[in-house]
Amino acid sequence: MATTGKLEGTLFLFYADGVAISESTSGSIEFSADTRDTTTKDNGAFRTIVPTVLSGTGSCDGLVALDATYGIEDMFTAWAARTSMALTFSTDVADDIFYSATAYITSISVEAPDKDNTTYSVSFELTGTISQLTNI
Numbered sequence: 215m216a217t218t219g220k221l222e223g224t225l226f227l228f229y230a231d232g233v234a235i236s237e238s239t240s241g242s243i244e245f246s247a248d249t250r251d252t253t254t255k256d257n258g259a260f261r262t263i264v265p266t267v268l269s270g271t272g273s274c275d276g277l278v279a280l281d282a283t284y285g286i287e288d289m290f291t292a293w294a295a296r297t298s299m300a301l302t303f304s305t306d307v308a309d310d311i312f313y314s315a316t317a318y319i320t321s322i323s324v325e326a327p328d329k330d331n332t333t334y335s336v337s338f339e340l341t342g343t344i345s346q347l348t349n350i
Contacts, residue, residue, distance in 0.1 A: 221305070226304065236282030270315060313345070319337070322335070
């Protein structure tokens with residue numbers, strides 16, 4: 215049954231090739247459109263545009279756990295090999311929407327402050343078709 219009401223952020227996770235990215239603390243996905251200027255003298259002082267190329271990016275932060283099911287080691291391996299992954303951003307709740315695309319990891323950072331958690335941050339760039347689907 216679909217989630218109702220205001221959606222709590224803890225429900226959304228990134229999945230790489232069907233496996234949840236482990237120990238995540240936050241995630242975001244962004245969709246954008248390049249535009250082409252269509253302004254003419256007829257538009258007076260106002261600019262007009264039309265959308266052209268659609269694209270998307272995603273990012274995920276979390277805690278480093280070396281025994282994670284899909285963690286920093288896996289993400290580094292995918293980045294170093296320049297391999298794409300099937301990336302989804304989903305609540306994994308039946309009838310909820312989710313976003314799906316092929317993606318490449320474009321950056322990874324690891325921060326290890328004194329007497330605090332070691333954390334990671336990873337960025338994805340989506341390639342090809344980006345779909346909004348419904349969980350079954």
